[in-house]
Amino acid sequence: MLKLFRNLKPYRLLVIAVLVLVFFQSLSELYLPTLMSDIIDTGVVKGDTAYIWNIGIFMLLVALGGMVCSIGASYFSSKAASGFGKSLRAKVFNHVENFSLEEFDKLGTASLITRTTNDITQIQQVLIMILRMMIMAPMLCIGGIIMAVSKDATLSLVFIVVIPGLALAILLIARKGMPYFKAIQLKIDKLNLVMREGLTGIRVIRSFNRIDHEKKRFQAANLDLTETSIKVNKIMALMMPIMMLVMNFSSVAIIWFGGLRIDSGHMQVGDLMAFLQYAMQIMFSLVMVSMMFVLIPRASASAIRINEVLDMVPIIKDAEVLKPATGKKGYVEFQNVTFSYPGAEQPAIQDISFAANPGEVTAIIGGTGSGKSTLISLIPRFYEVDSGRVLVDGTDVRDMSQEELRKKIGLVPQKSVLFTGTINDNIRYGKEDATDEEIRHAAQIAQASNFISEMEDGYDSVIAQGGSNVSGGQKQRLSIARALVRQAEVYIFDDSFSALDFKTDAKLRAALKQETQESTVIIVAQRVSTVLDADRIIVMNDSQIAGIGNHRELMETCDVYREIVYSQLSEEEIA
Template sequence: MKKLFQFLRPYRFAVMSSLGLIFLQVLSELFLPTLMANIVDIGLVNGDTAYIFKIGALMILITIFGIACAIAASYLSSRTSTAFGRDLRRAVFQRAESFSLNEFDKIGTSSLITRTTNDIAQIQQLVMMSLRIMARAPMMAIGGVIMAVYKNPKLSLILVFTVPFIVVGIAIVGKFGAPLFKVMQTKLDKLNQVLRESLMGVRVIRAFNKVDHEANRFKEANYDLTNTAIRVNRIMALMLPLLSIILNFTTIAVIWFGAINIDEGTMKVGDLMAFIQYVSQIMFSLVMVSMMFVMVPRAAASAARINEVLDMETEINDPEKWVSAPKKGGVVEFKNVYFNYPGAEEAVLKNISFKAEPGKVTAIIGGTGSGKSTILNLIPRFYDVTSGSISVDGIDLRHMPQKELRDQIGFVPQKAVLFTGTISENIQYGKEDATEEEIQNSTEIAQASEFIRGLEDGLNSFIAQGGTNVSGGQKQRLSIARALVRKAPIYLFDDSFSALDFKTDAKLREALKNEVSDSTFIIVAQRVSTIIDADQIIVLDEGEIAGIGSHKDLLRDCNVYREIVSSQLSEEEMA
């Protein structure tokens, strides 16, 4: 928790000002019972109306002053806590942006969302309440004790017996309630995961008539969270009645022994009234502390989850001393590359060696799970190799800054991803300052211009979240256009033609020939027809290279390739 408070440093002045205003508010509240006692013991006893009005007016002014301080303190604390939450969210988001795919897999997307929203909201709420309540409670309690002792030291001994009961009660409730708050946040992660999967997979769920199944999954996760929350609240609910009982018995004791003192002439009525108010203020301060005990354990659990994100070491980092790659080039070379996914015992890729050069198309084909997409994911350093090396223009990827490396790559993922916004904005994601002419050129090459012209707003047509208002083939073509607008030295296409019909596929490959004349073009494909004209075809079999060469060479020399081709093409097409 303490580590996160460093985000309050830029707001030190606002914090100190808020504490100062709260201190003045507490002083004004502590002064009022004494003034009221003077009205009773001096004004009423002596029948001095002028004195009563004079002190009454002073009390009104002090009350107005206290209210003004409270409003200003609330404003500063709210503004400070909101800014604190904003800065913390930004830090978590920026940290998450630097993670490799391995770190994302460890934490989980749904958990990251929960930590960035709900967990930070819990800590933000604690900061605001700390500035408004936690800071005020000890000031009020200490001030109340001082004023109570000042009024009647002997009667103040009652507090010596009652306060420890309150402290012990709060400690016991906090001990049993605190562990459950961490459990609650974990179960909230689970609820978010179920909800996210249900919303994203709504088409599949309905297609397989699994609506009731998903509803039950959500119900179970929801009830699990609810039951834990009820257990926590039952424990925390014990605080208020416990404190109320102690407060009432304390008040009874004060009145009882105070009446005896008044009868003996050692205490005045006004002082007893003031003493009762000071005891109430002390008890109310302890009630406020108990409220914080409800918030602190949950915020502490949230803080631990936030710190886990901020402290997580990224496995892929930029080197301290790095080498810049040439602006133009694009020679990609694998040398004896082995790769294991984190936690996997067996290597996905084994002894992979090949070179992809500018002006040539390098295609990768193989069975499902043979490691085709993994090869492409290693080139932008989404993962690092387990052993061996990958270089661009002779420079090991690990010796280059990630941004500089990725600036040279036009990447089309296996699953086409579009963002909320216009078509133009989605394509400009590949090149922020792309002109309209460059955008149109990229859509022409990607065979997307025809369907874009058919839309009412053309390039300004709106893309819904996840691209749900366009077809799979349209999404793929827009993803390809986004990559092509970069004019990159290296293009990586991960099975990016699978949703295209054969005619569009052929036209797109023909258009790409001119586009990649100076670039390195590496394509992963399932269809032989897509890669049949490639300059170099790499055949993978269970993570190993079974053959490298042209279509004709592989038909002659590679049994694995021959089996793949024969399963897709007729004898005439093979010839």
């Protein structure tokens, strides 16, 4: 957790202000019992009313000063902790943005969301307490002991028994609760995962009547978290009764032995009352420490999880020495490329070699799981190849900056992703400075202009979260428009026409051919009709290339391609 507190540097003036204010607040609280003792011993016993008024007014001023310091400390500590939380969330988010897909696969989206929200909030809450109490608790404890000893050293022997016993109890309880706090954060991850799957997959859940099943999954995760929380709260609940028991017994002991010392003339009544208040302050400081012990273990567990994210070094990094592009613009080549997903027994693609030229359409077709989507995800360098090379513009993608590489590429992913905002915003996502004319042109090529014009606000129509207020085909066309507005050197369409009817598919491909004459177009498709006119068709089978050529050549030479064609087209269509 101390490692994370380095992010407090921009707020060091606020932290210093909190520490100074808490210091003066503690001094005022330590001074008040002595003033009260003087009022009793000098004013009340001797009947000096003027003295009582003078010291009483001074006590009010000291108490008022302490109150002002307390309010100021609360304000500045909240401001520092909130700023710290904001900075840390931004740091985690920016770091996560640099992750490759491999790191996302390792940690999981649900866990990353929990770490960025819940975990940082836990640390933020503890930070407020630490700022307020790390000066106050030691000062009240040490200062209280000094002041109590100054009132009566003999009576102070009570603390020799009380304080170590209380400290040991706090330590044992905190030690017992620590593992549960770590478990709670993991179980929040699990609950978040189940909740996220239940909400994002609600259409599938309802269509298969699996609502009861999902309820049971949620209840199981919820119950698991609840039971662990109850266990840890039961342990931590012991702390307060133990503290109160010790405080009450201490009070009884102090009053008992203090009464005896007053009776023997070794102590005055005012001193006993002041001593009792100092004893309460010492106990209260230990209560504050115990409260920190309740929260610090959970915050420590959260800090470990956040540090795990921040310490994770992205596998994909820009080369220290970047090389300029040396070949044709948009030229893509795979040279003996092999890639395996982490932990997989078999490579996802193996020994892949082919070239895709500008002005040509290269189509990739094959059965499910043959490695089509994996292959194209290596072009924008979402994953690092195990062996071989992927070249763009004649340069290995590992020798280019990721930003420069991805500027050259217009990608339409297999799963269409739209963002909350207007249609204009979503298409402009591909090119920030795109003009309205460029947006409309891209939408026209993507065959999206008709349905956009039918919407109430046209291009200013709002897209709901995840694009839930447009159909699958409309989502695909908007995703295609977003890629086209980029005017990229390389266009990658990962099964991006699957939700389109044959007529729209044909019109879109005809419009694309005119629009992308100088660019390299790579299309991943399941439908043979989509790839028939491609200049080059790559047939994938069992993670390897089964054949390369145009439609006619593959019909003669590739059994796998013939199988796919005969399974989808009739004799007349093939002829």
